[in-house]
Amino acid sequence: MDGLRDFLAESGFDTDQQRAVIKQFHRRQLHKGELFGQAGRICDQLAFVEKGIFQFFCDRNGDEITTYTAGPADFLVSLGSFLKQQPARESIRALTDSIIWVITKQAFTQLRHDLPPFETFYVGILEDQINCIEESRYNLLTLTAEERYQRLMAEEPHLLQEIPLQYLASILGVTPRHLSRIRGHIR
Template sequence: MEGLGAFLGEQGFDIDQQAHVVQQFQRRALQKGDLYVQEGQISQYIGIVEIGVFQYFCLRDGDEVTTYTPGPGGFLVSLSSFLKQKPARESIRALTDSVIWVIHKSAFDQLRSDLPSFESFYIALLEDQINCIEDSRFNLLTLTAEERYRKLLDNEPHLLQEVPLQYLASILGVTPRHLSRIRGQIR
């Protein structure tokens, strides 16, 4: 709970608010390969990653397409499924042994109505997610594969050690073989 409380303190919650919010979360340990969200099911939880790396992915023509890989401090949610209570279009899987903090939608909604600071936190969370989606879309459409790889090196170098090559290739929109060539050229 200390980790979650510290995280909430960084988000501007005072001590009493932190205690109230932390009581609504549950700590969950996942093993490498465990699913947090399964495509086709309704997402009932938002999670915050304390330890570990996760993979958002969907199946396309029988192949996994990785769309996002959050690590510590990142949020875990199939956003449209959670917000609209519709089946998830993607799955979320632990790529490493992980620890997360989860809150059920009903408790989340109650916090939003009880605490104005939590509502502000929620709006900031949504804005951050929208920016991430926009950046990702823009980069995929305007940057070359080499430029996307360099950006990954600059912004998230830890992923190169923590995420298997085939998932990184999928995020970058290239085949694992093409990514190997890019890595060889850039080293």
């Protein structure tokens, strides 16, 4: 709860507003391998990660493709599904034992309506997600696999220790074998 409270405080919410928002969240523990969201189902919850690492992934011809990872102080949501209330195209799995704080779509929408600073907060989250998606797409299209790996090493070195090799390879758009060659070349 402290992580969520701190995040809200850093986002400009006063103490009473923090209490109003936090009251709408409930704590949930997920074990390694457990799903938060599943492809084909409507995502009607959003979660704040207090502890843990999560993998966003989809299936392509029987192969799991990791599209994103999230860790502490990140949000979990299949955004298109949550916003449009359509079936999700991706699943979200805990890669470690995790603690998250979950809010329903209904409570989220009510907060947007009742608490003006929450609407501003919501727009900020959307803008961050759009920037993240754009950066990821740009990197995937313009950088080599080696350059993407070097950027990962510089910007998120903890992921190299916490995420299994096959998921890292998928994030970088390469096979695990190719990632091993890249790692050997860079060392």
